[in-house]
Amino acid sequence: MKRPGIFAKVMFMDVIFNMLVGVLAIVMLLKVEPPRDERKKASLETDGLYAIVATWPNEANDDVDLYVQDPSGNLVFFGRTMAELMHLEYDDRGDLGDRAMTSTGEAKFDMNRERAIIREGMAGEYVVNVHMYAKRHPSPTKVTIALYRLKGDDTELLAKERTLVRAQDEATAFRFTLTADGELTGSNELPISLTGAASGGGAQQGGMSFPGGIVP
Ligand SMILES: [Ca+2]
Ligand SMILES: [Ca+2]
Structure with missing residues (x-):
């Protein structure tokens, strides 16, 4: 062959x-x-129905506190970070606690923000206040307070700005009403103090107890 x-x-x-x-x-x-459908998503979804976020400028080394009261009178704030179906994630105190010295220098978290989560809604009116616990920045501090719906894509539903001038200033950002199914049905800005309720004195309405607070 x-x-x-x-x-x-x-x-x-x-x-x-x-x-x-x-x-x-x-x-x-x-x-x-x-x-594409096998790629992992690079984001974490927040468990809950709504988020309330208070933000103030990074350069303002102020301790602003967020207060949220639910229709049953439960209140979340820095002194009670869990109350039934709500929780506050973090007490932001300006720069305090947001800086740490490491072997390679200073590590710093710049953002000034507090966030409360409503994990499940209840029928009735929620109240959202901000309070200036410690004022260190010389200028008045503009605080932006927003309500987000967390189901599906995060959606901003309400956003208000309140200016706090000195320590103990308090302002109501907004109130909003949910149905038993957790649907938002309305909102208003009727002011009420929640710091009194936090210290056991009960919420103060009408005559208002806003020591130096600016209420629109
Ligand atoms: Ca705070
Ligand atoms: Ca901070």
């Missing part, structure tokens, strides 16, 4: 080599680019 010539052998090896390179390229492409 006639044996294949050296040229035919080289051609055969060349074809096999090219096929292997092609298969390898396809395998690598499949590994590098997984189907």
